[in-house]
Amino acid sequence: xxxxxxxxxxxxxxxxxxxxxxxxxxxxxxxxxxxxxxxxxxxxxxxxxxxxxxxxxxxxxxxxxxxxxxxxxxxxxxxxxxxxxxxxxxxxxxxxxxxxxxxxxxxxxxxxxxxxxxxxxxxxxxxxxxxxxxxxxxxxxxxxxxxxxxxxxxxxxxxxxxxxxxxxxxxxxxxxxxxxxxxxxxxxxxxxxxxxxxxxxxxxxxxxxxxxxxxxxxxxxxxxxxxxxxx
Numbered sequence: 001x002x003x004x005x006x007x008x009x010x011x012x013x014x015x016x017x018x019x020x021x022x023x024x025x026x027x028x029x030x031x032x033x034x035x036x037x038x039x040x041x042x043x044x045x046x047x048x049x050x051x052x053x054x055x056x057x058x059x060x061x062x063x064x065x066x067x068x069x070x071x072x073x074x075x076x077x078x079x080x081x082x083x084x085x086x087x088x089x090x091x092x093x094x095x096x097x098x099x100x101x102x103x104x105x106x107x108x109x110x111x112x113x114x115x116x117x118x119x120x121x122x123x124x125x126x127x128x129x130x131x132x133x134x135x136x137x138x139x140x141x142x143x144x145x146x147x148x149x150x151x152x153x154x155x156x157x158x159x160x161x162x163x164x165x166x167x168x169x170x171x172x173x174x175x176x177x178x179x180x181x182x183x184x185x186x187x188x189x190x191x192x193x194x195x196x197x198x199x200x201x202x203x204x205x206x207x208x209x210x211x212x213x214x215x216x217x218x219x220x221x222x223x224x225x226x227x228x229x230x231x
Contacts, residue, residue, distance in 0.1 A: 117151035
């Protein structure tokens with residue numbers, strides 16, 4: 001009976017425990033992060049930064065067991081720079097119906113800068129305004145994180161040769177499978193459907209519309225989104 005079950009869900013491989021662990025982790029994390037008794041922890045961005053900051057320390061051991069907890073992203077994911085401090089950027093993302101996305105690998109840039117925020121958008125739905133347990137059910141079935149953005153301290157040269165005010169935030173991102181949906185959590189882990197171009201375009205359009213002159217898109221974002229984000 002169990003063999004037939006595994007055959008119907010072709011991404012599950014009993015010989016690879018991670019194919020079973022990934023959906024279980026997705027389910028448990030989604031329930032905990034949306035339950036009324038604990039959902040405040042999933043919105044505590046300072047707490048999440050501290051917890052996620054430890055993930056690189058676990059990466060070597062994680063890779064020995066078939067998964068990972070951190071990796072470097074490339075310049076292709078650069079969306080642009082926001083001329084606001086982190087608190088304002090986080091508030092803007094919330095207005096755009098993003099929510100903190102802790103179930104993700106910790107990101108670093110090639111120059112060594114480490115992330116200061118991880119945010120996901122799920123079909124433009126304000127998940128936190130949905131009544132429980134509808135919020136839980138929505139995240140369990142919605143298949144994408146569209147997009148997932150990661151925040152870093154901005155530095156001169158991130159976008160052209162411009163220098164930025166202290167506290168400005170570099171935004172990077174991609175489109176991907178949702179890590180909170182048990183049916184696609186393993187695909188998310190393996191990077192299936194990881195689409196940088198789509199994520200950069202989606203996020204650039206959202207940020208330009210919301211921030212105007214407080215956001216400078218990267219050349220790549222302009223090339224992907226066209227006149228919609230060109231200034």
